[in-house]
Structure formats: structure tokens, C-alpha cells
Amino acid sequence: MDNQGTTSILQNRIVLFPLPFQGHINPMFQLANILHSRGFNISMIHTKYNFPNPSKYPHFNFHIISDGLLESGVSNPVNIIKFLNSNCVEPFRECLDRLMFDYHVDCVITDANWPFTQAIADSVNLPRIVLRTSSICSFLAFAAVSLFRDKGYFSNLDSNMDAPIEEFPPLKIKDIPQGEITSNSEDVFQIIDAMVQQTKKASALIFNTFSELEEPDLPKLYNQFLMQTFTIGPFHKFFSASTTSLLTHDMNSISWLDKQEPKSVLYVSFGSVATMDTQKLQEVAFGLANSKQPFLWVIRPGLVNGSEWIETLPNEILESISERGYIVKWAPQQEVLSHFAIGGFWTHSGWNSTLESICEGVPMICSSFFGDQMTNSRYVSDVWKIGIKLEKGLERDEIENAIRRLMVEKEGDGMRERILCLKEKIDVCLNTGGSSYQSLEKLVDFITSLRSSTV
Known part of the structure; x- marks a missing residue:
């Protein structure tokens, strides 16, 4: 199903691809609304799973791709993410090819949990921007999972749970998501590693946060992820999440x-x-x-x-x-x-x-x-x-x-x-001259600057 509307051929636009969970759909749609309000045309690729009601977003073009999830019987979030990242590769590639034929696409913005999209974007010379829907501090914790594993923290989850992780204050051993690790260890490690490594290859990174809240962690982020980073949140202060519920x-x-x-x-x-x-x-x-x-x-x-x-x-x-x-x-x-x-x-x-x-x-x-x-x-x-x-x-x-x-x-x-x-x-940060306001201005300029590289 494609909701094409009356848009013209070769019209500039941004393609967005949310992970189909409520906590990921909300910020992606809020970001889409923010960018649309700044003059960008929006095409939304979405799985059949948790597909939203397009009538609530007449200003977006929707493109549904098959995911095979209903027939698979897969249920828990870790297995769903793994399954979708395997099953959506070709449907996403075909949909993106059609969009790039019909429009001039400036870039694709995907959830960080769609790591396979980086290789597809690279193959068609399309800049990929990553939206990470978590806090910066938790993103850095995920990026440190391989370190935690090498240090043996995952093998000591049943003892001394209140002990601090010296390499990552203020976390304690019990703050590691042990339930997911012990029940789906290799799957979880692979998902996290792919998310982190493919994010590092992206053109830019967007966070739904504001710099005053996470200022101490920003230098750590910049040292590990050498790319343009935009903290333009809180998104919901621009647009409510109620329509995406x-x-x-x-x-x-x-x-x-x-x-x-x-x-x-x-x-x-x-x-x-x-x-x-x-x-x-x-x-x-x-x-x-x-x-x-x-x-x-x-x-x-x-x-x-x-x-x-x-x-x-x-x-x-x-x-x-x-x-x-x-x-x-x-x-x-x-x-x-x-x-x-x-x-x-x-x-x-x-x-x-x-x-x-x-x-x-x-x-x-x-x-x-x-x-x-x-x-x-x-x-x-x-x-x-x-x-x-x-x-x-x-x-x-x-x-x-x-x-x-x-x-x-x-x-x-x-x-x-x-x-x-x-x-x-x-x-203050959302008002003219504030940190999120300025970061949004820089994001708009950044996306606009991509047009010459995608012609």
C-alpha cells in the first residue's frame, strides 16, 4: 500500500523508517512532524506490524512493506527485532528504490535498530541519518556492552549485584539488562553490536534529548561517534505523541x-x-x-x-x-x-x-x-x-x-x-537561541546541504 497523494515527480523529500514499537514510533513521527514544519516533504516507510492509521497524517506519504511477522509466531522484543532485521531487507530495498525513482530523496532517517539499512543506503549513495530514541547515557552504555563482556560482568550477574561498574559510573552490575543477556545472550550481543557499528558509519546522529540534561556525556559521545550529532529534544514539546498511540x-x-x-x-x-x-x-x-x-x-x-x-x-x-x-x-x-x-x-x-x-x-x-x-x-x-x-x-x-x-x-x-x-x-532550550533550537537549525541546514551530494 502506497499513499502517494498528489506529490510531483522528483520532489525533494526525506524518507523515514521507524522501528515498529510504540516507544520508537512516537519519536520518529514527532521528528517527521518537526521536519515537515520546516518545509521538508516526508515519506514514511513502515512495516505491516503496528502500521499506523495514515488518515491521521495526510501530510505524509506512507509506504507499507511486508515483514512476515504475523506468520512467524515470534513474540518477545529481542526476537522481533532480530526477525525484522532479517526479513525486511529486500522489501525495504525495493521500496527505497521506488522512492528514489519517483523523487529526489535528500536522505533516509532510520531508527538505530535498523542496522541493515546502512549498507542499502551506501549502495545507492544515499546519506543515512540515525535516530536514536534513547538517552545519550543509555546509548553509551550499549556501546560499552562489549567492554562489559570482556571484563566478565555478564558472568557475575548473580553475585554482588550492587557493585559499581568502575568503567561506567554510576551504573551498577544490576543495571546491566541481565534478563535479556542470559536468555538471549548471543542474539542480544549481535543486535547491540550491529546497532553500534552501523551507527558509526552513518552521516549524522539525532537524539531526542536536550544538551543541558546530558552535558557531561556529550564529550564521550563525540569521541566515540565521529559525526554530526543533533540534540533537538524533547520532541513532544513540538508535537504530541497522542496521534501515534x-x-x-x-x-x-x-x-x-x-x-x-x-x-x-x-x-x-x-x-x-x-x-x-x-x-x-x-x-x-x-x-x-x-x-x-x-x-x-x-x-x-x-x-x-x-x-x-x-x-x-x-x-x-x-x-x-x-x-x-x-x-x-x-x-x-x-x-x-x-x-x-x-x-x-x-x-x-x-x-x-x-x-x-x-x-x-x-x-x-x-x-x-x-x-x-x-x-x-x-x-x-x-x-x-x-x-x-x-x-x-x-x-x-x-x-x-x-x-x-x-x-x-x-x-x-x-x-x-x-x-x-x-x-x-x-x-529555555526550545526558545529562540536555546540549545535545542540551535541544534534543530543546524540539522535543517545539514539535510539541505545533502541535496548536492545526492543529485
Whole structure:
């Protein structure tokens, strides 16, 4: 399916190719909107898997490619990424060839997790720009995985988990995504290595972050990735992610929040991919109930393995929750975080969620599940000091304690002050002359300069 519209032959444009997960789709579409607002024409290549509704983006041309995922039975994220990077090579190549025949393409912007696209771009002399949808600090942690492996950290994951990784402060051994490594070790190492090595061959690198937040890590990034780098985030401050949501928002959550006291509610959401078992869900429920604090809790269908929604929660838990909590299947997160009633965010520490929380000045409780979430949560708690990391996982006593520390104790007030300072810096960086504003100007100039090299 190609949504060609009425565009003219040989029209200048940019081709974008997002990884088809919610946390990757959102920033890629936001970036596309940003570039379109600066005068660029956009063609979006997308897999059948999680294909968006084109009618929401009449200003983009959509080109769907086959991926074979539905027939494969592949399910977990690591295996999906591996499968798609194998199965999408020829469909992507053929689609890109058609686009380059019909238009003058300035460059292709792909997710970092599409490493195969570098060789295809090189073969047709097309500049490839990489969008890394994570933080810079977590990207550098991924780039150091081979070092961690050589140092033997992956062979000591069951012992001394609180020991620091001396080569990469402030990370601890338990901040390495051990679950993924131990269950899919070679696949994970190969995916990470390909992502890092092929990114190094790209023409430029874009991050959804702002330099004031990650300034200490920028020199490390520049030393390892010798290319133009643009920090133009937070993307969602330009364009909301609501239109790219794969799930339907429950707007009743806003109506419920309207009835709550200012800064009184803890918002709880573990993102669009993370899963847990019934026991962990019940630990979360008891921790929330025992904290005696109001909360808005997102339990996504599929969050609990083998469960449709909340049927695994005992009645006594549901009764105690109903006194002060509200459960929904999905919520309009940006609207929730900006609501006057929200005083804290218990998050999986995905980068989009972390940025959205910082933008609204909402301190966090962090429960990381996999990938970049491990590094993000460590930086939130130990570097930026704007949240609390649950060091023991999901245990009701630690949960209750963390909620009280964040919501009602002086420690939470300190976090709130620090994150409000970061919120103010975001407002400055996006304004004329600010760091993200200037970086966007440089990105626009850079892409425009590519036209002569692709003629």
C-alpha cells in the first residue's frame, strides 16, 4: 500500500523508517512532524506490524512493506527485532528504490535498530541519518556492552549485584539488562553490536534529548561517534505523541483527576511493552493500597502474562484500591502528567516517559524492566536526583516506602525542586537561541546541504 497523494515527480523529500514499537514510533513521527514544519516533504516507510492509521497524517506519504511477522509466531522484543532485521531487507530495498525513482530523496532517517539499512543506503549513495530514541547515557552504555563482556560482568550477574561498574559510573552490575543477556545472550550481543557499528558509519546522529540534561556525556559521545550529532529534544514539546498511540486513551482518567487535590495523585504506568506475572502485579497492588495515597494506575491489556486485564487481582485488593485509586487500560500520558493533581509518576523508565515527566516537573519512582530503562532509572535516581529507583524490583514494602518518600516526605520535595529546575531549562532550550533550537537549525541546514551530494 502506497499513499502517494498528489506529490510531483522528483520532489525533494526525506524518507523515514521507524522501528515498529510504540516507544520508537512516537519519536520518529514527532521528528517527521518537526521536519515537515520546516518545509521538508516526508515519506514514511513502515512495516505491516503496528502500521499506523495514515488518515491521521495526510501530510505524509506512507509506504507499507511486508515483514512476515504475523506468520512467524515470534513474540518477545529481542526476537522481533532480530526477525525484522532479517526479513525486511529486500522489501525495504525495493521500496527505497521506488522512492528514489519517483523523487529526489535528500536522505533516509532510520531508527538505530535498523542496522541493515546502512549498507542499502551506501549502495545507492544515499546519506543515512540515525535516530536514536534513547538517552545519550543509555546509548553509551550499549556501546560499552562489549567492554562489559570482556571484563566478565555478564558472568557475575548473580553475585554482588550492587557493585559499581568502575568503567561506567554510576551504573551498577544490576543495571546491566541481565534478563535479556542470559536468555538471549548471543542474539542480544549481535543486535547491540550491529546497532553500534552501523551507527558509526552513518552521516549524522539525532537524539531526542536536550544538551543541558546530558552535558557531561556529550564529550564521550563525540569521541566515540565521529559525526554530526543533533540534540533537538524533547520532541513532544513540538508535537504530541497522542496521534501515534497504538492503544485507545481512556479520557475518563482526566475526569477522575479533575476531582483530586493538587499534587496528590501518583500516576502509575509501565509502558507499552513491559510484562510481569500475577505475583508481581499483586505486589504492585498491595504497595499502592498500603501507601494510602491516591493513584491513577494503567494496567495495559497484556501487561500480565496470560491475563486479559485485572481479573487476577483478588477482590480484597480491588476493594481497597477502589477507595482511593482509579484503574484504566491506557491513559493520555502527556495530558495526565501535566494535570494539576499529579504529584508523582511511577514509571518503567522508558526514555519517552522519562522526558515527558521532566517536561512537566513530575518526580519519579523507577521500575526498569529491560534495555535502556536500566540506565535511565539509575541516572534519574543517582545523577539527576529527580526520582527513586526500586532497587529490589517489585516488593510491596519497598513500593509503599518509596511512594511515601516521594509523595509526602521532604525527600520528595527536594526531587520536585530539582526537576522543576530541569523543566525551566527545557523551556529555555526550545526558545529562540536555546540549545535545542540551535541544534534543530543546524540539522535543517545539514539535510539541505545533502541535496548536492545526492543529485
